[in-house]
Amino acid sequence: MRLPCPICGERDLREFSYLGDAVRLHRPAPDAGTDAWDAYLHLRDNPAGRTRDLWQHEAGCGAWIVVTRDTVSHAVEGAQLAAEMRDAD
């Protein structure tokens, strides 16, 4: 599997480490309540199809990226820098 790092270009899977669903970008406010924090930390969809998840180009530039891919076909649509996605929010 190859992932397109927005900084380094397409690289082998082994250079990346996986964190999980990109929902981790949206940290609740301290007073958001138990349900919001529970959802943020623990509740995940398990989609058959399109998914967006967080990877780090750990053995490369160190960038955290959000990869859009398909869990059925394994096709990778693209990747964006997590830092830039935050700014866009």
Add this chain to the structure above:
Amino acid sequence: MRINGRGRVDRGRALSFTFDGRRYSGFAGDTLASALVANDVKLLGRSFKYHRPRGLLTAGSEEPNALVTLGAGAASEPNARATMVELRDGLQVRSQNRWPSLDWDLLALNDLAAPFLGAGFYYKTFMWPRAFWEKLYEPAIRRAAGLGALSGKSNPDRYEKAFAFCDLLVIGGGPTGMMAAHRAAEAGLDVILCDEGTVLGGRLLSEDETVDGQPGADWAAAMQRDLAAHPKVRVMTRTTVTGAYDQGTFGALERIVPDAEGAPLECFWRIVAKRSILAAGALERPVAFAGNDRPGILLAGAMRAYLHRWGVVPGRRVAVFGNTDDAHRTARDLAAAGVHVAAVIDSRTDAKVQGDFPVYTGAQVCRGAGGRDGVEAIRIRTPRGEESIAVDALAVSGGWNPSLHLACHMNGRPDWREDIAAFVPRDGMVPGMTAAGACAGAFSTHGCLSAGAAAAALVARDLGRTPSDAALPEAEDAPYRIKALWAVPGRGRAWLDFQNDVTVKDVVQAAQENFRSVEHMKRYTTQGMAPDQGKSSNVAALAVLADATGRGIPETGTTTFRPPFVPVSIAAMGAGAQGMGFAPRRRTTSDAAARARGAPMIEAGLWYRASYFPQAGEATWRQSCDREVGMVRNHVGICDVSTLGKIDLQGPDAADFLDLVYTNRMSTLKPGRVRYGLMLREDGHVMDDGTCARLGEGHFVITTTTAAAGAVMKHLEFVHQCLVPHLDLAMISVTESWAQFAVAGPKSRDLLNGLLETPVDDASFPFMACGPVRLGGVAARLFRISFSGEHAYEIAVPARYGASLFDLLVARAEAMGGGAYGMEALNVLRLEKGHITHAEIHGRTTAFDIGMDRMVSAAKECIGKTMAARPGLVGPEREQLVGLAPQDGRSALLPGAFLFAPDDKAERAAAQGYVTSAGYSPTLGAPLALGFLRDGRARQGEVVKMVDHLRGAEVLCTVTDSVRVDPEGGRLRG
């Protein structure tokens, strides 16, 4: 038998080899298989289950029968396919799966028990009782049924792995692949061409056909020279592409040229290609009939390969049995080579056959008769009745199956083509892959050349290049004209899967027992589950299943093809990771000095650290450790602490960032000061602890524990980039850039002042101060911090000065009654002070548990703060950090032991806590430990029972404060 004037072996170079101890000779260019055929050796192995005598079936990597063991001792290699082994001088070969010998195999008794060993016998016979399976049935079956065995010794052979990249990967170097590679390269693409043979050419090497007016093999040789010389092409022979993976990644196994001095045996490649052309050719399939597994019964195309490539024929009276025009080539070529063709049997009634031999159309071979030395006669059934023909070899063809395996590796399903009675790849099964030539159902040479050129043109256009429109070389375009024939009806066992001993009857029985799905049939009969993955049997087996269940072949479908296409040794895939190659070694700058002093090294993650520094007269590690602890408490000790993670953070917002990741406030820290810090995970549990030094207004260096250095770096990068990217700062790990040594003990300042260009004192450098210093002309960093609880410093220099600074510090310390100390003493010192390590912050403890909840600032937000306040994470029900002292003052305490109330039964449900770290304190003269005890902080002075069932220990302990030495911290500041 060797045929004069045929084949492309080098008859000037004879090679000698042994098979089961007997000496034979062959020629350079022979495979082990062709050399054995030349020597009239027919019996090459015993079958997996029934120990049936078996000989060659094929001439390629799909060979199911001729598996042998190469070499002897530790370097022996089991299950080598004789068809793929390049003959070399002195090669030692042994047959497999026989006892005591190949000719006289006692386990052939299994063959007599065959009625009991049919489909599903594992499931039926050995169901009950369960315990018998592991103890009795399975070991017995494994002894009797199997392939070659590993030597059981460490493999001394070398393997390698490598990566390659290209625009176009061409898989297979026959006419299709060569043409595709050449055309694509001419169009400007970077091409890798892989072929599992020793030379390119594919079927052209095995046929007597012409291309462009010259013999096919000569045309292929010229083409190979052109391709090898082409700057855009990399030709990889002896390289089998083993798997197709996501995003154009392929696995490939290269067998290195034998005898290449010092070379590895194999190299496992990972090839990344923008596009791929599958030109893998086709594999011939046998026809099932009774006794079709006798030695001497080969595939018709394999017989031609042996004749044309190696000039050998496995018999003197050969019959040919087939159902296509292609099979007749075998009779034609054998006759032309002067071999007696006893008969041609064609199952098609309308077959047109010409030649100087008896021809039977509309006929079938219904039995191969003979013994362990091979086939002696065949029985044929014609429209006029049955008759026997004496032969010593039979060439069989049931047609050809396109080698579409790689196209199916990403779960795609192929299409059935009735006109060629075979499956072909469907477009788009593997993104970016185009199947061309025989693997797509084009079986003539002309068809292959033209398909290769067309596929290259498609790829070139797709990648923005202009394809060449040069004319194709002239080649045969003979028709194929198959009429499907899978199995000849009749009594006796007709073999489908030679490698796993599966017969037509087994498949029919599976259908009768309602294992009608092809996947169920496969698992019930084990058809296709041997190392060859059913390359010669899958299609015939499912055709038999389709017939038995009254369905068509397309509805019956195929089983799933999975990588690898050929067996790949784990040693090749894991090349480089054997022994110490399994994990990299990280060494500190004091490593050589520590080893020179006889220090045993212990692993700390990937690091190696000195555990203690033994001195003359010390018989045990404890003696060394006690001395080193005393040295630090009374004089001065030197310890390499470079393995602690160091992260440099700079930027106007670095302070705000550290406030977010640490529980306590770092923004109020003054430049030139250090603060202890605690980090939580977002779920509220402790992640790590360490120090945070502010070197300047916007410049911090933080330390992490050795164990968590990588995880903390990753966490900080996550928090910065994913949660607060607006904060202006940058960070980098500088763990390996700085060598850092603890200088600890009452004489530490005296030692340092003897080295520093500007001495320090309490006023200029109080406890928790930090700043730049110089020594010996080198700029260094000094931190007044202490893990030992003594007046202590850590001094950091650029790593290139580490080795010399360590020597200097130790020499000075020794002159002052101190010296180097290792991990054992470090651990005792911190236990005496109640300092935590990852034994305590093991991922399930909170700041509250370790008594640091006051360090979670109420005035600001931090990672983990909200979840740390969850119900259940604070309160008296929590197990809290305590110290433990044995009541008798001498019994050892054991990490991992559980804590109970003294009168409670020592069982899990009654456990109130556990011991995390323990040691012997020479300062206190008694053992001590840290552990977690329910509501422990409120229970100081109580007695608890430490029980370790594994090591058989039970010790009554007093609960103490976690800090046992100098609780007021006077030594730190003095």
